[in-house]
Every structure is written in structure tokens, then in C-alpha cells.
Amino acid sequence: MSQVQRQPRPTESVWDYPRPPCVVPDARRIVVRHGGVVLADSGRCLRVLETSHPPVFYVPREDVRTDLLIRSTRVTRCEWKGVACYWTLEVPGMTVEDVAWSYEEPEPAYAALAGHVAVYPGRVDSCTVDGERVLPQPGDFYGGWITGEVVGPFKGLAGSAGW
Numbered sequence: 001m002s003q004v005q006r007q008p009r010p011t012e013s014v015w016d017y018p019r020p021p022c023v024v025p026d027a028r029r030i031v032v033r034h035g036g037v038v039l040a041d042s043g044r045c046l047r048v049l050e051t052s053h054p055p056v057f058y059v060p061r062e063d064v065r066t067d068l069l070i071r072s073t074r075v076t077r078c079e080w081k082g083v084a085c086y087w088t089l090e091v092p093g094m095t096v097e098d099v100a101w102s103y104e105e106p107e108p109a110y111a112a113l114a115g116h117v118a119v120y121p122g123r124v125d126s127c128t129v130d131g132e133r134v135l136p137q138p139g140d141f142y143g144g145w146i147t148g149e150v151v152g153p154f155k156g157l158a159g160s161a162g163w
Contacts, residue, residue, distance in 0.1 A: 012150050014052055020080045021050035023058075023112050029131075030057050034099075034124040035091035040064045046116055048081075052155040054137050054144030057129070058116035061102075069117075072098050082107040087117065089124075099123045101143070121145050 026047040032040040042063035048056045072086040081103050089099040100119045103110065120143040121127040122136030129147050137144030139156030146154070 011148075014050075014054060014150055014152055014154060017049040017051050017053070019051040020109075021048050021053075023048055023110060026057065028129050030059060031126075031128045032059070032119050032121075032124055033126045034089060034096065035094050037065065037068065037091045039068060039089065039124065040117070040119065046112055048113075048118075052153075053142055054146045054150050054152070054154055056118050056143050057127075057145055058102075058113055058118045061115050061117055064100075064117050066117075069100065074098050076101075078103075080107060081110045081113060096123050118143055 024047050026045045027043050028045075029043045030040065030045050031038060040059045040063055042059045044060055044063070046058040048058065068089055068091055069087040070090060072088045074086040076084045076086075078084060082105065084101045084103055086098040087100040087102070089096040098120075100117050102117045103113045106113045119127065120136065121134045127134040127145060129145065132147050135146040137146060137154055137156045138158075142156045144154065144156070146152075
């Protein structure tokens with residue numbers, strides 16, 4: 001009798017990711033929780049890979065509790081993806097400003113991101129990828145998800161603004 005052993009995912013260096021970034025489908029189960037509520041649960045996300053950044057997972061809007069999100073006044077512009085709008089989370093007893101963002105009308109090369117929402121892992125109680133708890137990308141601007149499959153150094157650390 002033989003047993004099938006699960007092979008570990010290969011380690012990815014964020015320095016091997018492309019610039020401009022690429023978008024790849026990811027079928028692993030992504031779960032985002034905050035304040036005792038599941039904000040997102042999906043096995044059909046998109047992962048954005050960009051040089052020096054841990055991946056960012058974009059969850060299809062249909063798999064997000066959008067009834068808990070209120071559009072914020074904050075907007076930013078990515079030179080590749082376009083204008084991002086931000087979302088504030090309201091769950092019983094708490095509000096988390098700008099917890100998530102989306103590209104409502106992304107640039108044509110990133111059209112796949114339309115209808116998806118990304119969450120800052122450092123602003124919620126937990127984010128997991130196939131059960132593995134995610135660490136947030138350092139700093140307050142970027143929203144990368146650090147798992148055991150990625151290695152840095154990552155942009156966002158002190159002194160990395162000029163990278």
C-alpha cells in the first residue's frame with residue numbers, strides 16, 4: 001500500500017515576480033474574518049504578483065459580504081491598474097476604515113480585477129490561504145499577503161520607499 005505525500009508548494013521569491021505586475025487565477029480557499037464575522041470566503045480568487053511585493057489576493061465580489069462594506073472617500077492611483085476606491089468595514093460594535101480596495105474600472109490590461117475586492121490582512125482579525133494564516137506586508141500602504149510560499153525582502157519595510 002502506498003501513501004501519496006502532499007508536496008509543499010515551491011518557495012517564490014518576490015524578486016522573481018514581474019514588473020509591471022501580472023494577474024493569475026488562484027483556486028485555493030481564501031477566508032477573511034473580522035469581529036466574529038466571515039467577510040470573504042472563496043476558492044476562485046485572483047492573485048496579483050509584482051516585484052518586491054508579497055501577492056495580493058482579489059476576491060470575487062460575490063464571495064464578499066459587501067453588505068458590511070461602505071465606500072470610503074479615499075482613492076489612490078496605481079500606474080498600471082488604475083484608480084482604486086476603498087471600503088470601510090462595519091460589523092456590530094466596530095468600524096475599520098479603508099479595510100479593502102477595488103478597481104471598479106481598471107486599466108484594460110487589468111480588466112480581470114473588475115468585480116473583485118482586495119483586503120488588507122493587517123486590518124482584520126485573520127486572513128487564511130488554504131488554512132495557513134497570512135502575515136501582512138510591512139508598512140501601512142501595501143496590502144500583500146505573506147505566506148510560507150513567499151520570501152522577501154518585501155517592499156514596505158523601513159527604508160524600502162526608494163526601491
